[in-house]
Amino acid sequence: MxxxxxxxxxxxxxxxxxxxxxxxxxxxxxxxxxxxxxxxxxxxxxxxxxxxxxxxxxxxxxxxxxxxxxxxxxxxxxxxxxxxxxxxxxxxxxxxxxxxxxxxxxxxxxxxxxxxxxxxxxxxxxxxxxxxxxxxxxxxxxxxxDIDAPIQPSPVSWQQLSTTITDRQFEAIERATDLGYFSVPREATLTDIADEMGIDKSTAGEHLRRGLGHMAAFFVEESRFS
Structure with missing residues (x-):
């Protein structure tokens, strides 16, 4: 397959x-x-x-x-x-x-x-x-x-996640990913993300933490039924 x-x-x-x-x-x-x-x-x-x-x-x-x-x-x-x-x-x-x-x-x-x-x-x-x-x-x-079909969250679950994460939270995650914030070693800082979004560093950090928090809660909850 x-x-x-x-x-x-x-x-x-x-x-x-x-x-x-x-x-x-x-x-x-x-x-x-x-x-x-x-x-x-x-x-x-x-x-x-x-x-x-x-x-x-x-x-x-x-x-x-x-x-x-x-x-x-x-x-x-x-x-x-x-x-x-x-x-x-x-x-x-x-x-x-x-x-x-x-x-x-x-x-x-x-x-x-x-x-x-x-x-x-x-x-x-x-x-x-x-x-x-x-x-x-x-x-x-x-x-x-040679893979097995993975157990995936339902479309309804994805829809719930997409309505929980705000656009600014998603943008913060997206910018962080593109800039290499999650790379090891890290290639960008919160200041870089904030500059890309046109906001201050503390606000960028809040958007990023809240967005990642929603995603983490989603995947932890879904894993309990996988």
């Missing part, structure tokens, strides 16, 4: 176009039956309204409903339900029609979709890449051999 992550850029699609915007998102879950598609999309950051417009403009979307639109800590968020009839091949359609099972959620970043899958063997993996390459640009992000 192989654990595979693929970066897929579907040229001209809304998933590529929103890569121009400074936001994060995912296709949280999706269903497909006889080419009738329904997906639940979550996006946050700058340019949310523009991204919604791009999603609405996708030719294959037959209905786009903004289920929720909020702003928290200065960050815009939207949850969107889309319905579509997929007459032309898309990466997701191709995967399902050929017996592959992408794991939810599908991350949206840098104009690409990131698909995580379990694949039976290398021959099946080669088949997967060969199927996708005629319609999309495919980059192999990760292939891990």
């Amino acid at each position: 192989l654990s595979v992550r693929l970066r897929v850029r579907f040229s001209g699609d809304w998933t590529e176009r929103i890569g121009e915007l400074r936001l994060k998102g995912d296709i949280y879950t999706a269903t497909l039956h006889e080419r009738q598609y329904r997906g639940f999309i979550r996006i946050r950051g700058e340019g949310v309204d523009e991204a919604i417009g791009m999603i609405e403009d996708a030719e294959y979307h037959t209905d786009v409903t903004v289920v929720r639109r909020t702003s928290r800590d200065g960050t815009d968020r939207a949850s969107i339900l889309v319905e579509a009839h997929l007459e032309e091949q898309t990466p997701y359609l191709l995967l399902l029609e050929n017996g592959f099972m992408p794991l939810d959620p599908t991350i949206l970043a840098d104009g690409c979709e990131f698909f995580d899958l379990f694949v039976r063997d290398r021959e099946r993996f080669i088949e997967l890449v060969d199927l996708l390459e005629p319609i999309a640009n495919v980059t192999i992000e990760r292939v891990i051999s």
Whole structure:
């Protein structure tokens, strides 16, 4: 069994176009039956309204409903339900029609979709890449051999964590990671993180501690049921 992550850029699609915007998102879950598609999309950051417009403009979307639109800590968020009839091949359609099972959620970043899958063997993996390459640009992000399927937190648990950690707490963790604050030896200080965030050192430290505290509590609690 192989654990595979693929970066897929579907040229001209809304998933590529929103890569121009400074936001994060995912296709949280999706269903497909006889080419009738329904997906639940979550996006946050700058340019949310523009991204919604791009999603609405996708030719294959037959209905786009903004289920929720909020702003928290200065960050815009939207949850969107889309319905579509997929007459032309898309990466997701191709995967399902050929017996592959992408794991939810599908991350949206840098104009690409990131698909995580379990694949039976290398021959099946080669088949997967060969199927996708005629319609999309495919980059192999990760292939891990001979693993058992891990016990993972449920999507509901992840959702609870994502609503507990504020955007500023997440930003502090993200900046700390990128700057090498958690490296051994340490490559950055709290002052560096604070400068990147445009806040004072004590506030940056508080955001970082609170965010890490939420994450630690989450993983400790989840481990008790694994």
